[in-house]
Amino acid sequence: MGSWLQSNLIVLSSVGLIFLASCGNSTKETTQTTSSETVTKTEKVDSSSHGDGYSQGGQIIESGLYHLELLPIVEKQGIHLDFFLQQGEEHKSVSNAKVKAQIQLPNGEQKNLDFSYDQAGKHYAAFLPGKATGEYKVVIQTDINGKKINGRFSFKQ
Numbered sequence: 001m002g003s004w005l006q007s008n009l010i011v012l013s014s015v016g017l018i019f020l021a022s023c024g025n026s027t028k029e030t031t032q033t034t035s036s037e038t039v040t041k042t043e044k045v046d047s048s049s050h051g052d053g054y055s056q057g058g059q060i061i062e063s064g065l066y067h068l069e070l071l072p073i074v075e076k077q078g079i080h081l082d083f084f085l086q087q088g089e090e091h092k093s094v095s096n097a098k099v100k101a102q103i104q105l106p107n108g109e110q111k112n113l114d115f116s117y118d119q120a121g122k123h124y125a126a127f128l129p130g131k132a133t134g135e136y137k138v139v140i141q142t143d144i145n146g147k148k149i150n151g152r153f154s155f156k157q
Contacts, residue, residue, distance in 0.1 A: 056084055056123075061151040067091055068151040070138060078129040079157065083115055083140060085124060085149075093122040098143040101126060106134025106157070133157055 058071030069084040081101065085094045099115035115124035138153040 059153045063149050066149050070153040072155045078127055081126045083124040094144055099124045100141045102139045104137040106132045
């Protein structure tokens with residue numbers, strides 16, 4: 001019975017994502033992982049509603065107590081990726097995490113990047129060389145003292 005419920009939840013989530021994407025709105029995805037299953041909750045986000053003082057203008061995922069935000073910045077030689085990892089209602093910056101990205105380029109090629117913490121900017125940063133046109137799919141994997149918090153993002157170039 002649990003497998004049937006999980007399958008239906010995945011199908012329902014997929015249909016919801018397709019519907020939201022067709023409406024042209026951005027989405028906020030919340031992922032909570034337990035030892036036996038992954039539950040994904042997707043809700044509509046108004047991309048102009050960044051008046052909370054915490055957003056940097058990137059894509060946002062709220063996962064439990066954590067705020068994850070990815071901000072891609074196109075530069076001359078490639079794409080600079082800023083990743084903001086914050087905790088709690090006060091959005092305190094988490095500086096001691098290990099952050100990695102698995103990126104699928106528009107041509108299907110896979111790249112792995114390690115992020116380093118920028119103390120002055122209170123965020124993690126990495127640089128992706130090249131600027132292929134199309135959609136980039138990004139999975140950010142964080143390890144905060146053994147606790148895994150992951151987020152899926154995408155952007156077009």
